Each structure stands twice: as structure tokens, then as C-alpha cells.
Amino acid sequence: MLALFRVDPPATRSREAKCQHAGMSVDGYRAMTSALRDFLDLVATAGPGADVDALTTDLRRWTDRLAPHRVDESRRVFGERFDLPDRGQTMTPLFVPRLVTTVRAEGVARFGEYFLGSNGAAHGGAVPLLFDEVLGHVVLARGLRARTAYLHTEYRAITPIGRDLTVRARVDRVSGRKLFLTAELSDGDAVCAESEALFVELRDGAP
Ligand SMILES: CCCCCCCCCCCC(=O)SCCNC(=O)CCNC(=O)[C@H](O)C(C)(C)COP(=O)(O)OP(=O)(O)OC[C@H]1O[C@@H](n2cnc3c(N)ncnc32)[C@H](O)[C@@H]1OP(=O)(O)O
DSSP states (O other), rough: OOOOOOOOTTTTHHHHHHHHHOOHHEEEEEHHHHHHHHHHHHHHHOOOOHHHHHHHHHHHHHHHHHGGOOHHHGGGGGGGOOTTGGOOOOOEEEEEEEOOSSSEEEEEEEEGGEEETTTTTEOOOHHHHHHHHHHHHHHHHHHHOOOEEEEEEEEEOOOBBOOEEEEEEEEEEEETTTEEEEEEEEETTTTEEEEEEEEEEEEOOOO
């Protein structure tokens, strides 16, 4: 089981307000994204006996229920719950931060079954997705508006599914608006993947 570690976000109160405004409890949103991760993992592991027609009917019903609640990006809750593991989103493999500072981040990562590539190994695209997320935590801790300019990933060994892994990221060098960072994903002593990234601080007025 993953333990939960709280990272103090820059603006928790307004993000909690978003939840309350949306009529959601804080714990309720956390339970929802957790249930969604479990659901996606079970979709990925389902065999031919699964009742796909009934599932489709249920999913369509829920799509119809959610459709009237669409809001613009500034009012969305998904990915904005900085007090929850994974910011209350399911798009990336689970990352539970243990430590986030302006120079480094470290935490537990877990690739659910949903992220399987083949033969027990995580999909190669999911690994940089995790790295971008973890590096983003460091960049955000610096209070910067920045975007990834490149993210080079080296795959050293398979990234196993369904295990608690360790992920670490750090700032190596800063040059003007450029932040050069590195990250590493490991399974015990075995390094699964490494990454080198450049984040560029946005110019004033950049979208
Ligand atoms: C609680 C926490 C939660 C944490 C929450 C976690 C959130 C997850 C974070 C995800 C972050 C993302 O994925 S962001 C989304 C993915 N990325 C993007 O969409 C970015 C698309 N690209 C762009 O917008 C632009 O190209 C920029 C912003 C990267 C750079 O444009 P710019 O601002 O005009 O800067 P520009 O003058 O071109 O370049 C500035 C300097 O950087 C260098 N540079 C720029 N691009 C490159 C490059 N690819 N490779 C080498 N060098 C480059 C230039 O040579 C120059 O160096 P010099 O001449 O000064 O030496």
C-alpha cells in the first residue's frame, strides 16, 4: 500500500474552494479519483467474460450525467487538488511525493495495470509522463511558470507494473530562463529509467 504524504501546495484554500463550490467534499473527490484508477486497472485486466455491453450502458449514463457540469479550465478540479496524491487526476501513473523542494523531489511511483505495455513492463510512453509530472513538482515549487522544452528518457530495465517504485528528480543547473533537470526511476537498487529535461520559464504574457 502507498502511504500518503502531504505536499503543501501554493494555494490550497482556493483549490479546496473549487471543490466546495462544485458541491464535492474533499474526501469525496479523493475517493472518486481513487475509484477511477481502480476502474481503469480493472478495465485493462478484464477478460472476455466481462459484460462489456452493460458497462457501455453505464458509462454512457455517466457521460450524460457529467455533460451538464462542464466548466472552463480555470474552474476545473481534476488535476488541481494539490493536497491529494497525483493532484486528483488519473492521467499519469500514481506519484505520491515524500519530499518536494525548490531543488529536488522524491516519492513513490506506481504504474497500475492500466499502464501496461506488454510482458509486465510499463508502456514506454508512460515513463516520461511520470517524469514530466515529478519534474513539474520541482519547477512549481520554485514558483515558476515554465514548460518542458525537452524530456529525454533512457530505458535501463523494464518498469514493472503494480509495484511501489522510487522516483527522484533534481535541478542540475539554471541558466537564465532555462532549468536543466534530471530524474531517475528505480525498483529497489535497479534503475528502470533516467531522464534529462529542459524546462523554460515562460515570457510574460505567454499563454
Ligand atoms: C504541487 C506540484 C504539482 C506539479 C504539477 C505538475 C505539472 C506537470 C508539468 C508538465 C509540464 C509540461 O508538460 S508543459 C507542456 C509541454 N511543453 C510544451 O507544450 C512547450 C512547447 N514549447 C514552448 O512553449 C516554447 O518552445 C518554450 C516555452 C519551451 C520556449 O519558448 P520561448 O519562451 O519563446 O523561449 P526560446 O527563446 O525559444 O528559448 C529560450 C531558451 O531555451 C532554449 N530552448 C528552447 N527550446 C529548446 C529545446 N527544445 N532544446 C534546447 N534548447 C531549447 C533556447 O535555445 C533558448 O536558449 P538561450 O538562447 O536563451 O540560451
